[in-house]
Amino acid sequence: MTGRLARAAPYALLLAVAGALYAAALRIEYIGPAERIGPDFWPRAILGLLAAVCVYEIAKSFLAAGARSTGGMLQHFLDQASAGGEGEAAPPPSFARLALAVAATLGYVLLVPVLGFFLATAAYLASFIALGGYRRWGVVAACALGGSLATVVVFMKVVYVSLPLGMGPFRLLSIGLLQALGVR
Amino acid sequence: MEVLSLLAGGFLQVLAPVNLAALAAGLVLGLLVAVLPGLTLVMGVVLALPFTYTMDITPAIILLTAMYVTGTYGGALTAILFRVPGEPIDVPLLWDGYTMARQGMPAKALGWTLFAAFWGGMLAACVMVGFAEPVARLALTLSTPEYFAIIFFGLTTVVALGGGSMSNALISLCLGLLISTVGIEATYGAERFAFGVPMLTDGIEYLLVMVGAYGIGEVFTRLYYGYGSASIGRLGALRTELPGLRELATVKAALARSSIVGVLVGLVPGAGATIASFVAYGAEAQYGRRRKELGTGIPEGIVAPQAAATSSVGGAMIPLLTMGIPGSGATAIILGAFLLHGVQPGPQIFTNPEQSQMVYAVFASMFLGVLGMCLLGYFAIKALVRVLEFPEAVVSAFVVLFCFIGAFAARNNLSDLYVIAAFGVLGFLFELWRFPIAPLVLGSILGPLAETTFMTTMISFGNDWTVFFTRPVAGAVMALSVLALLVPLLRRLRRRRTIAPR
Numbered sequence: 001m002t003g004r005l006a007r008a009a010p011y012a013l014l015l016a017v018a019g020a021l022y023a024a025a026l027r028i029e030y031i032g033p034a035e036r037i038g039p040d041f042w043p044r045a046i047l048g049l050l051a052a053v054c055v056y057e058i059a060k061s062f063l064a065a066g067a068r069s070t071g072g073m074l075q076h077f078l079d080q081a082s083a084g085g086e087g088e089a090a091p092p093p094s095f096a097r098l099a100l101a102v103a104a105t106l107g108y109v110l111l112v113p114v115l116g117f118f119l120a121t122a123a124y125l126a127s128f129i130a131l132g133g134y135r136r137w138g139v140v141a142a143c144a145l146g147g148s149l150a151t152v153v154v155f156m157k158v159v160y161v162s163l164p165l166g167m168g169p170f171r172l173l174s175i176g177l178l179q180a181l182g183v184r
Numbered sequence: 185m186e187v188l189s190l191l192a193g194g195f196l197q198v199l200a201p202v203n204l205a206a207l208a209a210g211l212v213l214g215l216l217v218a219v220l221p222g223l224t225l226v227m228g229v230v231l232a233l234p235f236t237y238t239m240d241i242t243p244a245i246i247l248l249t250a251m252y253v254t255g256t257y258g259g260a261l262t263a264i265l266f267r268v269p270g271e272p273i274d275v276p277l278l279w280d281g282y283t284m285a286r287q288g289m290p291a292k293a294l295g296w297t298l299f300a301a302f303w304g305g306m307l308a309a310c311v312m313v314g315f316a317e318p319v320a321r322l323a324l325t326l327s328t329p330e331y332f333a334i335i336f337f338g339l340t341t342v343v344a345l346g347g348g349s350m351s352n353a354l355i356s357l358c359l360g361l362l363i364s365t366v367g368i369e370a371t372y373g374a375e376r377f378a379f380g381v382p383m384l385t386d387g388i389e390y391l392l393v394m395v396g397a398y399g400i401g402e403v404f405t406r407l408y409y410g411y412g413s414a415s416i417g418r419l420g421a422l423r424t425e426l427p428g429l430r431e432l433a434t435v436k437a438a439l440a441r442s443s444i445v446g447v448l449v450g451l452v453p454g455a456g457a458t459i460a461s462f463v464a465y466g467a468e469a470q471y472g473r474r475r476k477e478l479g480t481g482i483p484e485g486i487v488a489p490q491a492a493a494t495s496s497v498g499g500a501m502i503p504l505l506t507m508g509i510p511g512s513g514a515t516a517i518i519l520g521a522f523l524l525h526g527v528q529p530g531p532q533i534f535t536n537p538e539q540s541q542m543v544y545a546v547f548a549s550m551f552l553g554v555l556g557m558c559l560l561g562y563f564a565i566k567a568l569v570r571v572l573e574f575p576e577a578v579v580s581a582f583v584v585l586f587c588f589i590g591a592f593a594a595r596n597n598l599s600d601l602y603v604i605a606a607f608g609v610l611g612f613l614f615e616l617w618r619f620p621i622a623p624l625v626l627g628s629i630l631g632p633l634a635e636t637t638f639m640t641t642m643i644s645f646g647n648d649w650t651v652f653f654t655r656p657v658a659g660a661v662m663a664l665s666v667l668a669l670l671v672p673l674l675r676r677l678r679r680r681r682t683i684a685p686r
Contacts, residue, residue, distance in 0.1 A: 010613075010617045010619075011355075014355060014359075021362070021377065024377060024379075025376070025377075028374050028375075028376055029374060029375075030369075030372040030373075030374035031372070032372050035647070036642070036643060036647070037639070037642050037647060038372065038374075039369040039371060039372045039374040039376060040374075040376075042365060042635045042638065042639070043362060043365045043376060043377070046358050046361045046362055046365070047358075047362070049354070049358055050355060050358035050359070050362070053351050053354050053355050053358070054355065056351065057351050057355075092410075093408050093409050093410070094408065094410065095408070097407055097408065097410075098404060098407055098408040098612070101403075101404060101407050102404065102608075102609060105400070105584065105605050105608065106605060108588075109588075109601045109602055109605050112598065112601065113598055121585060124581075124585070125581045125582070125585060128577075128580070128581035128584060129577045129578050129581045130577075131407065131577075132407060132411055132575075132576065132577025132578075132580055132581065133410075133411060133577055134575050134577035134578060139578075143578050143581070143582075147581075147582060147585070151585065151589065154235075155234070155589060155593070158238075159234060159235055159237060159238050159593070160237075160238050161234065161237070161589070161592070161593040161596075162596060163589075163592075164598065
């Protein structure tokens, strides 16, 4: 039963989202002739289809749990590919590692406007490389600082992308760095 | 004759130093991206996009197209030598290419794939030159019902052709289409699904969906499952041995069959090099003279997927250039580059002399690019496969960084970073729950076009939806769409019937 619930969970979640969005689509306001289809028609049609497929998959999870889904035309070849594998031992998946990477990414997005591109990027690169299991700290530091600096030079001096400078003292630091690099 | 003179003009343009430099950069980057297992062809083209913002349109498109072509070849080297497919495209090469290498003939296997890539690439370039303008002329005669039918066909094929569950592909497609409805609607100017958030009112750019789901999502997935480490050891006398004329004669049918399959699959919006590669291998398994020996290390098993993958580029570029319909991830990014430079691909591009010259410069760059790709593949193979030794943790960190810069640089908008981070997480969840990402991305790309053509048709034809079936071209394409959806269902039913009597 737990397996069936776990299988049905993503579809149930999507069905709930589709229901909520369908309700929102019914409230779309517009001005137009009554005989024409409105801007709500297209999203409602898509949401209807999405809900129908989710209901089908939820029903299948409980009524025919062992049944295989209809695969696309490539399924046969993919089955063949996986059957032909030599069975290399894969490391166990790590949810903690992923959660830390997502947290680091969100932290980066939040801190870029505050710390400026150079500092935030150097910290992010170092943490992401370390999370990936790479432990040669000298190389990690060189990649983080060198990579961040090189990116600043390439994008601000060559490609002319205005990267965030940060706030307060971090802004002053970024400006000082840019002046040292000859970026105006 | 006029086409040839335009092509000659294109060659002259490509020989300009800036265009040659863009071509060389595209070739090297494309090969590197294809060799590295953590980076896919589409991700590579995405990452290169921000570097093209300040370029002129011609070198920008030349660079991205060169990456696209070489991306279909580079992964073959590591697939054959180390059983590490750089791209999903290269998986069929494991069956015969790697087997041939293990039988003590790695140089021969590399030679076969090099020749197939050369053949497929040259054919792709010829197809683009020969067919783009006639198709553009035809496209000028089409109306919105036909355009909608073509887009609908693309959307159905991405569901029907993929691996995995069709239901999941359909859900992924619906989500992609929904994403494209966020923001201000084009016909009535109504606000949809913005919920008062200014970031959503502007809509969600498909480039953000693509960069987030393909780029960051892929890195998250690889991080979750743990990075692999490739140890390639001493490479010794690594070389490529090209097949002789007599040997080539033995695979001519396989080459012809797979090249045609590649171009045709490439033409279908929604299908791409990976599908072309698998379908060509499948066609060889079904119709090839040595079909029973397939998988034992025969040349046909190498030539078919490689020639199809590279020739699919020619097919995929035609709907993009002639109708403005990108059929694959890579062509969607090339479309993005066109739009960022203020050029809307479509039939009109061939009627504007300046833009037409630019298009022929891209065509000419394909010929030179394929040649350059083969020369690099022949002479720089050792250096290329050494790239495998780069630590994946470092490569992945830079991939994420370039994803962020690419997303930020497109609109100089910091809130876009939140959007791609969110799509990165969604991309990971998709991988976890076995929902394919390609339909999500294609839905977000083709969604606005699909909706606009649908709404315009409904308004022009008084809400009469039968026009999609009663007009000859639209009806034929819609019938093909229905067929594309029915084939997997019918195959399943047939399989059930054959299994049942046992």
